[in-house]
Amino acid sequence: MNTLVEWLRPWEPSAPVFIACALAVGLYAAGMMRGARPGFWAALSYFTGVGLIYAVTQTHYDYYSQFLFAAHRLQHLILHHLGPFLIALSMPSAVLAAGLPATVRQWPRGRLKPLFRGLRVIYRILQQPFIAGFLFVGLIYFWLTPEIHFDAMLSLDLYWFMNWTMVVDGLLFWWLIFERGDGGITPRLSPGRRILVLALIMPPQIALGAYITFSGQNLFEIYDVCGRAFPIDPMLDQQIGGLITWIPAAMMSVAAAIIVLAFRLERDDEKA
């Protein structure tokens, strides 16, 4: 029992993360109570995505993420790939909108209209397929640049900034890939373009993961400098981290491409 409590206790409590996760769950639940019917699998996908993001940032797992390279890579796999993937797959916008108070739903048309117009411009730019794909891969490279990674793991503020950028970028990217239903402000790409974007982001991730896995030198000195969670050969830690960056991250593209194709087939069936 004590062990469970220890595991559930955040290593570095973060109010913004806690509030964001609570809001995400609360709004979705409120939307369902107000009549939105997302379906069992969509709801499961959404809650699992939010739950995973919470689990790797606000439990004792975060301790291992900070002091083991392999655990850090798994954390980012969830923050950037799996968690946002599951959330975007559930396409929760209608349920979340139903959960919002009516006054908040009016904000984009009220006094805050100029602000929302600006945000919309920024969003449309970030959701250009080339920019979205470039940002998705670029952020992984950026935070894994050894000097930048060193500072990000040393400073608590930078650490949270890094994690937030991963989640936000993950949501943007997977939202673009799985966008469907009633048209919103997200550009609607054809299935072929979605699969092309997914294919293009694979080789750079594979190259980076393979480079880390097969590198003969200790690339991320920060884990020696700050100490590891338990005694482990630094090169083994790096190799496991490299493999996580390489294989499951690239496999997510394959999984997403299959889902995009399945949606396409489903639509064809409906038309027929």
Added chain:
Amino acid sequence: MKKLDRRLLQRLFVLALGVLVVACGGRDYQTKGIERLLPDLSFRLIGESGQMMTEEDLRGGPTVVFFGFTHCPDVCPTAMARIAAATEAAGQGLDSDLQVLFVSVDPGRDDPQKLARYTDFFSDRVVGATADVETLRELTKRYRATFGYDEPNEFGDYNVSHSSAMYVFDADGDARALFRPSDSVAAMAADLRRIAGG
């Protein structure tokens, strides 16, 4: 309008990246500058005399903090020998009040007497301190470091994973530099002179 927005956004993005990289840790250090990356010096430990010791006891000059353990076969003796050599190489330019605090993260084996014998071996500037595991956990967490224990062997010996860095704080207790195992003694000496000079 759209073109203008796009250009503005591009500039903001480049600026943000630039600020982020430049703002990290400060420049002009020959080792690793950590200004604004880590909090100031603050601790409550048991010193070599068995008395409570705080950062106030080390005020007046720069402080170098190292987390280790006296049974350490390689990393700790090497680090202590290197910092002793760096303080010597810094020579006249170094504030005479500079102290090195060796914090043992192995309180099960390192008592104040053992720490005193160990630190005396390296330099008069080196002082030892320790605390219970929970206090040490909080202190290392403050400086984004950790430690862990291996399973003991048949003789009761066990390995301890710990930080290999030396954290350098100035006379006001502000975090200034991080000495990594890869930093040369000459670079450490140059930065010690600089930090001691204000």
